[in-house]
Amino acid sequence: MKTFSTTARLREALASERRNGRRIAFVPTMGNLHDGHLQLVRRARDLGDIVVVSIFVNPLQFGANEDLDKYPRTLAADKEKLFAEGVQYLFHPGVAEMYPNGMGVQSIVSVPGVSERHCGASRPGHFDGVSTVVTKLFQIVQPDVAVFGKKDFQQLAVIKKMVADLCMPIEIEGVNTARDEDGLAMSSRNGFLSRAERELAPFLHKTLQECRDAIACGFDSYDELERHARLALLDAGFEPDYFSICDAQTLDKVTLATEEIVILAAARLGATRLIDNVTLNFNPSADWGMLAAQ
Structure with missing residues (x-):
């Protein structure tokens, strides 16, 4: 080299x-x-x-x-x-x-x-x-x-x-995002986490997954899902920056034309800022509301 x-x-x-x-x-x-x-x-x-x-x-x-x-x-x-x-x-x-x-x-x-x-x-x-x-x-x-x-x-x-x-x-x-066995997205900043923070950190990905699962099951009150997720992160000890359900192409609000959703999140855990996301594809052969998770 x-x-x-x-x-x-x-x-x-x-x-x-x-x-x-x-x-x-x-x-x-x-x-x-x-x-x-x-x-x-x-x-x-x-x-x-x-x-x-x-x-x-x-x-x-x-x-x-x-x-x-x-x-x-x-x-x-x-x-x-x-x-x-x-x-x-x-x-x-x-x-x-x-x-x-x-x-x-x-x-x-x-x-x-x-x-x-x-x-x-x-x-x-x-x-x-x-x-x-x-x-x-x-x-x-x-x-x-x-x-x-x-x-x-x-x-x-x-x-x-x-x-x-x-x-x-x-x-x-x-x-695709590389993850540790507990689901935490690999990041150079993970080394800043204390032992207790490192144990808690995978909760961010778990919250994203739960939100995606709710949408896949047909729950489409996105504002309510975002509020619930932010409160869950806050209660767990995070300082949420944002938790947003978006159109994966525009990163703007989901519309009837959206073919893929991305759920984006950023939150501080102690002094460390973590980011993560999950995506969800709409099944092109089905009606709106019928979703297939990646």
Whole structure:
């Protein structure tokens, strides 16, 4: 595995691969890799001849009171994991490489609509930071396909819309959420949980599942379901940010035209912010109200 910290050196290496007709698959990460990230790498290996992984903790997507300084950085361990997975190229730039003129004068890529609700509402500017850095990484790597996890469902929706709107010739592949045995979605931030919080954390996924099951059984008072779920999380010791039943394509309210529902949730447990989601497909051969859970 070759590691690069500069754009010019990586571009030179990948240009050679491209001239030789190799298909390039890309996995952008912020490091502190766990098995969820490695599932993305394995999928990228299936989709491309060459796998490029980036590790960059992007300050542009962190708010003033968020955990940028304490975000875990485990480069040595990450390299070992990527090498074991057969990754050919690791891109590990510094902040000065990605933002040579400073972030204050950086051009910003903003994706309207899907970025404004849910996490976008509670973390102003977050998705502008995500879409901007991903655009820059796409320009640097120029992949044929890029792989993202579905755990951050809204982020995936933002990236898909950005690529479509800006006519980027890149396939976007979403990979199902990797979970621990008790159902907790794998996350780099799970390491911040205390032992007691870690035992409680799977309740978030359980609440999402119960809401999905209620809809699958025909309960369609979505506002009531959302209120009940928020109260259940609050009673269990969480601080709910949002719990939203949405159209999976628009991330807006469910309508009679909705073909797939996504239930999105974010909540704090102690100092740690957790996100998760579940989806539900409407059976296209049945009437409205007849649902088939994924």
